Amino acid sequence: MNNRYDVVVVGAGPAGSTSARFAAQSGASVLLLEKDREIGIPVRCAEGVGEKGLKTVVDIRPHWIKQKIVGVIFHSPSGKVVKVQSKEIGYVLDRKIFDYELAQIAAEQGAHVATKANVLGLLKKERVCGVVVDFLGERKEIAADIVIGADGIESRVGRWAGIKTHVALYDIETCAQVTAMNIPLESDYCHFFFGKEIAPGGYLWVFPKGNGLANVGLGISGEFSKTKPAIRYLEEFLSTHFPAVAVLTTVAGGVTCAPPLKTIVEDGLLLVGDAAHQTNPVSGGGIVNAMVAAKIAGRIAGQAIKENNVSKKRLMEYPRLWDDAEGKKLGIFYKLKKFIYDMTDNDLEKTADLLLGMPMEKRTLVNIFKSAVVKQPSLIIDILKVFT
């Protein structure tokens, strides 16, 4: 580890490793810092991704894939089952390996990587000019022209730069997940369970990982977890629905389902991935978005270094390109999230009935959302904007 780099990236999740990779590829000297002992562990994620999006940011390696997914199955509060075949292929990944190899790919491009390196603050003169890190128990200062905050849900990098990044209780999903054996559900579909008893202000998922293994987890809105935490909801669901499962791992986690952050760059600073609230507020999915944003951010950081101009004005190209790619859509998804949030169990049953009345080939994502918003048809325009 040197004392100075062009670019320092905080956090080695998909966002961090991908920004490090593209910044290094553009010729910058890059250091990627991860607080944990190992990259990829623990996995706080259901590991589902769409092939189409992932392909745009990385060459997919077969051994990253645990299970190919051909569709989704929705379970209504009363137990109605709506099957939807997807045109797009999905995967349930093995993020332990995926995250690790993304960091490896960044290193292949020349990035330095350090684990057990917990960033504690920013160095600042007129602008951000480096980080303070606890590396293997010793405090070090590392100078940098650009700092990229890719420090996930627990991000503090933005706050240290003066950006308000904390989220409202309404906009956080508090999650618990088990990876378990013997789940008696179709294993090439992702399953979603809805209902106030199951997961208020959120949903429960079952994402199969092959050979009878699956990620079973749920997220509930922070507004509902005051009296009963996510883990209790999950325990209750498991004991009533899958009493015979063997739980191999339990994790907790959080997902921001918030409006897009207004500020994601400052002089010498960029935020990417969960740190920039780039998850989809309806699904909570954030892997591909994080990587799409990180590819842009890494490239812009590399170019800015070459041009010797790391001003906010120069770096603003990143949010502009991101907005055109996915960012603007997230604003619309947030509107849809607010609508879905208010749906009662009765509304959900009616939506299930509408979908069950449709022939299989009509059950597309657009039609699913259209059926959900029958009470507010003005939202149909928004649905068309994000799905077509």
Place this chain on the structure above:
Amino acid sequence: MEKGKGMIRYIRKKCDFCGTCVAVCPHDAIELAENDLLILERCTVCKKCVYVCPLQALEVDDE
């Protein structure tokens, strides 16, 4: 800033160090390490962290 009663305490054996509490803290008063969590002095005991913890690993100690 109005300060609530008591102090926030985290229960090490329950905590999974997932950082959900950090995301909702309005005062940047929680410091996370791989296997450690520190409540900083600037905490105002607003309890948002207590409410969102997926494992109920945070509580208010009001002695």
